[in-house]
Amino acid sequence: MNKTVNQKAWFLVLPVLILVAFSAVIPLMTVVNYSVQDSFGNNQFFWAGLEWFEKMLHDDRMWNALQRQLMFSGIILAIEVPLGVYVALNMPKSGFWASFCLVVMSLPLLIPWNVVGTIWQVFGRVDIGLLGYTLDKLGIDYNYTQDPFDAWVTIIAMDVWHWTSLVALLAYAGLKSIPDAYYQAAKIDQASRWAVFRYIELPKMMGVLMIAVLLRFMDSFMIYTEPFVVTGGGPGSTTTMLSIDLVKMALGQFDLGPAAAFSIMYFLVILAISWVFYTVMTNLDKKGM
Amino acid sequence: MADAIVTRTASSAKTRTGFGLPRINSRAVVMTLYLVFLMLPIYWLMNMSLKTNGEILSSFTLWPRDLTLQNYVTILTDPSWYMGYVNTLIYVVLNTVISLAVALPAAYAFSRYHFMGDKHLFFWLLTNRMAPPAVFALPFFQLYSSVGLFDTHIAVALAHCLFNVPLAVWILEGFMRGVPKEIDETAYLDGYSFGAFFVKIFTPLIASGIGVAAFFCFMFSWVELLLSRTLTTVNAKPIAATMTRTVGAAGVDWGVLAAAGILTIVPGALVIYFVRNYIAKGFALGRV
Numbered sequence: 001m002n003k004t005v006n007q008k009a010w011f012l013v014l015p016v017l018i019l020v021a022f023s024a025v026i027p028l029m030t031v032v033n034y035s036v037q038d039s040f041g042n043n044q045f046f047w048a049g050l051e052w053f054e055k056m057l058h059d060d061r062m063w064n065a066l067q068r069q070l071m072f073s074g075i076i077l078a079i080e081v082p083l084g085v086y087v088a089l090n091m092p093k094s095g096f097w098a099s100f101c102l103v104v105m106s107l108p109l110l111i112p113w114n115v116v117g118t119i120w121q122v123f124g125r126v127d128i129g130l131l132g133y134t135l136d137k138l139g140i141d142y143n144y145t146q147d148p149f150d151a152w153v154t155i156i157a158m159d160v161w162h163w164t165s166l167v168a169l170l171a172y173a174g175l176k177s178i179p180d181a182y183y184q185a186a187k188i189d190q191a192s193r194w195a196v197f198r199y200i201e202l203p204k205m206m207g208v209l210m211i212a213v214l215l216r217f218m219d220s221f222m223i224y225t226e227p228f229v230v231t232g233g234g235p236g237s238t239t240t241m242l243s244i245d246l247v248k249m250a251l252g253q254f255d256l257g258p259a260a261a262f263s264i265m266y267f268l269v270i271l272a273i274s275w276v277f278y279t280v281m282t283n284l285d286k287k288g289m
Numbered sequence: 290m291a292d293a294i295v296t297r298t299a300s301s302a303k304t305r306t307g308f309g310l311p312r313i314n315s316r317a318v319v320m321t322l323y324l325v326f327l328m329l330p331i332y333w334l335m336n337m338s339l340k341t342n343g344e345i346l347s348s349f350t351l352w353p354r355d356l357t358l359q360n361y362v363t364i365l366t367d368p369s370w371y372m373g374y375v376n377t378l379i380y381v382v383l384n385t386v387i388s389l390a391v392a393l394p395a396a397y398a399f400s401r402y403h404f405m406g407d408k409h410l411f412f413w414l415l416t417n418r419m420a421p422p423a424v425f426a427l428p429f430f431q432l433y434s435s436v437g438l439f440d441t442h443i444a445v446a447l448a449h450c451l452f453n454v455p456l457a458v459w460i461l462e463g464f465m466r467g468v469p470k471e472i473d474e475t476a477y478l479d480g481y482s483f484g485a486f487f488v489k490i491f492t493p494l495i496a497s498g499i500g501v502a503a504f505f506c507f508m509f510s511w512v513e514l515l516l517s518r519t520l521t522t523v524n525a526k527p528i529a530a531t532m533t534r535t536v537g538a539a540g541v542d543w544g545v546l547a548a549a550g551i552l553t554i555v556p557g558a559l560v561i562y563f564v565r566n567y568i569a570k571g572f573a574l575g576r577v
Contacts, residue, residue, distance in 0.1 A: 003401060004401070005403045006402040013404075013410065016392065016414070016454055016458060023450050023451045024420070026432060027429055031424065090315075092320075102565040102568070104328065106561050107328075107561065109568065110557030110561060111331075111512070111554050112553045114514045118547075119330045122546075122547065128345055128543065161326065161327065165327070170572070172569065212573075222421030224423055247423050251427060256427070266423075266424055267421075271416055274415050285466075285576070
């Protein structure tokens, strides 16, 4: 759509600007302020320059959390994206069953995150949970509160359960936009199932799939509530993701300086990913999808 | 000959119900397995919510032998429990109203006009949707404490605007760009003022978009725990925070915990049928 230039449109945007400035810019400035100062209590602050940033960059704690975070995001993307596409390919295209699948698949997406945590906390317990009990009876030694590997398996299973549907729904939306004529042409050419997927469905899905990957990456990158409820970041700190670590530092120990420096570096990473996301989105808009 | 063609088109029509995989049965199997995987944990929570604590802990049963609604009664009669739902509802509704009220004009501006810095502003909004709440927990706590809003519903509602306003702007912009610009121009030629045009003509045209945006604001505010827990202690304590404290002296009250969990799923489950075709669009910020 060709838009007209109108500087008065600023007045329409003004309320958003004021509100978001209040809820984002002011707090962010507070964080910047803390990140360059040191305090000995009593609200006395001293200029500390980039000391906290240096300290955090040499701190194993943050690097370990980042490493765990990247591993977590990587694993869930590797599982959720192929699985989501596979599910989308198998979904009925129309009729009652299509609606039925959409409704049931959307359900986990709408459950409060702490309840998602609670569901899996209960589900995985050896004494009262279906999953834990079954695994125990099968003779598999499973205890997510004691064993780091089991804890990881549990939170990854939880995230796959929680979010695969989102990838599937987006991929499904992409598939639905493919005209039937494409399939008919493929049929005339006697294309194999794989060729249909590779040369018709995948290219048409690429745009929405990019959105799905970015959304899942972002949201898993700032995951807090679900693993916090299930494992509390443990056993030890083996499932302590970036957000959990940050909250522990800021609200638990009240280490304002380091926490603020941590926050800013965290935010910069998010900013970079947002930019990729924005570029993808605007390219999609241009293509008119 | 003609018969053969008819049967061939019929059979190909049958296989064309899906995206090109010919075997209907394998699709059904895959979908059934996936849906069962999704439903099992929810079923288990429901199952537990209908059991007594004695049954939960003493025996392992796949369905309640001793069906009881006592856990739900406990929640719906104890103020410290049901006030959690009331508090959550209050700030969620407040947040939805505020977000939509400021997002509607902004989305219209983004979808219709070019103005100085529009692209940067649109991108900046997106970064707020993507911002980790963990970064904002501490500054929010201090900001709202210093202006005397700590532990009020409006504080949580404003805090959730951080990610809901950008979300609403993006979703609404996605819907508005689908409305032809000629409609605006015709209305102005007919002598409508901007306000009258917006309320009488434009709003009905994007009603479904407003519905979707409202739904997603509601949802994201409803599912968030970190900020709402940080900003409240007693008066505005959300149900999510109440749930983290079911651990009493006698251990965890599993039945009540499960019932509370089931009750938080209810609002989403009630409207899910109406938004089923928009879930992907809403999560993708109106861009699918």
